Amino acid sequence: MRQQSFDVIVIGGGHAGVEAAWAAANLLRAEGERASVALVTMNAATIGVMSCNPAIGGLAKGQLVREIDAMGGLMALATDATAIQLRVLNASKGPAVQGPRAQCDKHAYAEQVQYMITARPEIRVIEGSVEALRVERGRIRGVVVRTPPVASETSTKFPMPRRDLTTNSEAAASCEITASAVVLTTGTFMRGLMHTGESTNEGGRYGEAPALGISGALRELGFEIGRLKTGTPPRIRRSTIEWDALPPQAGDKDPAAFSDLSGRMAWHDRADRENAIGEAQRIEFAMNPGQSLAFPSLARFPVLSQIECRQTSTTPEAHESIRANLHRAPMFSGQIEGVGPRYCPSIEDKVVRFAERERHGVFLEPESLRDDWIYCNGISTSLPRDVQDVIVRSMPGCHRAQILRYGYAVEYDMVRPHQILATCMTRFVEGLFLAGQINGTSGYEEAAAQGLVAGINAARFALGEGEFVLGREDAYIGVLMDDLVTKTPLEPYRMFTSRAEHRLLLRSDNAAERLTPIAERLGLLGSRQRESSGGSIAEEMRVDLGLLRREHLAARERVGEELNRLIDAIKVDATPLDKLIRTPGVEPRDIEAKLNAADANLLKRARSCGVLPRVLADRLYMPYVAQQKAQIRRAAEMEHRRIPDGVDFMGMAALRAETRQALTKYRPTTFGQASRLEGVTPADVMLLSVLLKKHGRGSGRGLKER
């Protein structure tokens, strides 16, 4: 008899889904054979697949990944285990706007994620498509899943026991699984429609069927559904490119890991010592076989060998052909109703909007060490195949290139995010959470960040605990959630550093200091002692990761304090070193040279535990950060003050009509959210606070029972 009841069900095995399942599993322990989290996917072999560019991180996105890691998430570890090129973008600019980026082996990445998910006894993977949502009295009860007749035997490639996969040999059947919380991560699959030129196919990703039932179910529940589109470029065969003739782009010489844990766990026999990062700060743990398979980057980083990319560009000839065939591009012929992202335009978009340009740069990026597929970064398109042939073959070095997969655009349904709270829970259905592209975002990292928020809150909801929300001043994750609930995205939402008003505070170098203590309080890091873990290898692993993270943060704090004392003690020609750090034109390496001269050993330790960049960045931005922190403190009381549920804003005659409408549509849960709605002035917020206090004290007029 298969288990039919869980605490949390996650639908979808993409980057939002796996992060949600992982976070929920971090909070909900398995009891014996009973898993607490179900991960429902149409095909277990596609869990963790990178549908578009096999890269993680970048500007602002890299910060998101670092934050996910500091909260005990999955994405950074999977990235570190499978990265084949690592580069810090904006390395010449200040630390607040640098963005670590990794290109991953796409096969290895998906496998790695599947490893990690399957290694968790808390998570059970169920193959099938969701046909209906069970909702009773405004609260989610579970989902109806149609399971395939036979689970495909080749669905996963890794050598792990497949106990978690359904091995259902019966005929296709619908079954109901129940849970008190459900996380929906439909990605591009909800009524997905793919376009290449005049031909359209139903589906959310090449070769995969769309999810048709869910959007209807959501509509019936009263959700307002929107439609967005995104696109992907052609992939070509490396052996058909004059690879060596093209200018190379290499990764960083001394690449930094995304996860605080990577490189910090020693093998017991210490034979592998040379490969590890900074021996001084490594923590001795026995690594069992499960850990070395699921978390290879713990002991050494990078894990895979590193590759180079190549650069090429489009040509006037290709632009000519694009212009001549615009009527065959679904975007221009009106075939696509969805709105696409301005920051990630198709090549046909670029040629039309920037008609004066003769060429656009294209990066040729290897997708894997195991095959010779090359991703053509820069020519995302929905043009027909014959035009794609012209575009690709006119690029220098690609005259004989073979296209392995043509580019396509995909349009899909999304739920307009003013219908969710900053916890990802929907306003209409208690216990139903939405994360990822379904909320109108784009990008693996944005999806994963929402998955983390949804997973934590779904688990807390199942446990009967209160909601968890990060503020805009805490994390990019907080900025992302706040933006989603206070604005309606007109195009797929992507994170930029410019969206974070406190970006000098929200850096990738201080993610651990900002968020790991919060993760600890939430219980995401697991119990403190191995003895209490119950003894299973999986449980031990989880405890070890928590211990490793705590130790790491404690070491950073210790060394950071020492380093700060050292900085305060150094003067260079009567100028305090602290002041020198803020002097324009003084490079970080100049500062490091002074520190090295003063205490080489301390500098080495500060480097190896990763605290050096944090301390220097704190000093660099000190005046601005002090001002921002003062501002945050002043606004804190109002920012986080709650607006009760069910307030009748339309009945507040003293407010202007525009204000009443905005409040009614977005239903802000805090005064901070209210102040960021379009058409709401500071005076409106003050008036609202008076009106609400009056309501609260009086008869409760205008307040509905929940």
Add this chain to the structure above:
Amino acid sequence: MISGDTIIACSTGGAHSPRALVRLSGPDVPRLARAIAGEIGPRVAATGALRLRDPVRSSIPHDVPVLCVCFAAPASYTGEDMLEISLPGNPTLVDRVIDAIVADRINAPDTGSRVDASGGVRRAEPGEFSARAFLNGKLTLEQAEGVAGIIAARTGEQLAAADRLLRGTTGDRYRAWTDELATLLALVEAGIDFTDQDDVVAITPADLVRRARSVDDAISRELGSTHARATPGVLPVVLIVGEPNAGKSTLFNAMLATRRAIESPRRGTTRDVLREELDLGAHIPGAGRVILCDSAGLDESIAIGPSESAAQSATRAAIVDADVIVHCDPSGEFARVGGEIAVRPDTPIIRVRTKSDCASGAAASSAIPVCALDAWNLDLLRRAVADAAGVGGSEGLAVARHAEALRSARAALARIIPDTDPAARSLLAPETIAESLREALEHLGAISGRLTTEDILGKVFSSFCVGK
């Protein structure tokens, strides 16, 4: 908006009066009280001839004698620490004292520019003192209705006031600066967020500084002109002009509610420029006083004798000197003033269609139709005069807020404009430049409407080919 900061406002209205009361409330009060009155204990009223000075800018002409009373929380009107300063009731003086306190210059040693982390003081939103009192439980439930009403009414009034101010050329200037700074920010942000894109070329430091400086210069000129207009103790001059027999003297008398000028259907009755002080506050709450002038009709054809021609040149001279011109024309054509008759370029002209009870002539849409005989629309005209003369009360407040916002914007811009060492400043990191531009925009946005990140990103996407 209510937060843990300190607010300031003049609680006695904008008009001239023997004494004015400036109130402060919030956590910064003890520090300011010490700066103004020296060490004073809690709940102790410090009284006596204290002196206010502005040693940094010398914006206050002489040391001002004041009376200070300090109320420690929670025993105050708002329930927070409060300071009340009683000072001579000259609106301009009150304004400058508030400015100096907001800029933290009161009785302060000149420490030059500083990044202020303490929070400081800002001008209160309408009804904010009462709102704080209510939220701190100092007002009853019944009084809350009143508070809400006050906030709603004053907010509406102030929005309308700011709107009136921004509708003309002032608004165009503000919008132009906001637009230019937003463009600069977009260029800087493009250089930060889209450098992985091949097409984006960030703005050069030299260009950035040049363009930021030009905005800063323009704001500086604007601030200079605001100061010039508000000369302490001098009332603005409002001149009534028009063709002979346009009804100027009748309007003059109606506004003053006396028979100061001789009214007659005969052309050219008025020859001298008559001057009378008019207190607009009698009809419009919060408004101040002006000098209202009646003048001879503008007509060369009747200038036969030397007295007539002297009257004509006196009127023309008065037009050039006037702060506000009220142009009367029963026909509604309003052809000559500002056309063949010279007017200073930035002098506001209020068009009034007199004798509107006779309803002859074309209806000019921007003109105020009045009838002096039954006082129809005279309040509308009084409001327009008060607004144009800068004594409208809420406008006065709006003007002061504008000046405060402009000065704060300049302070932010100063961080990216090199004063001594251009080479050093050009090495500033783009993220800190963006921070300063953003802050300057935030201050300008307090006047001309906030810009959102979406606005900035929109500029980036429209000017660069970003995206891979």
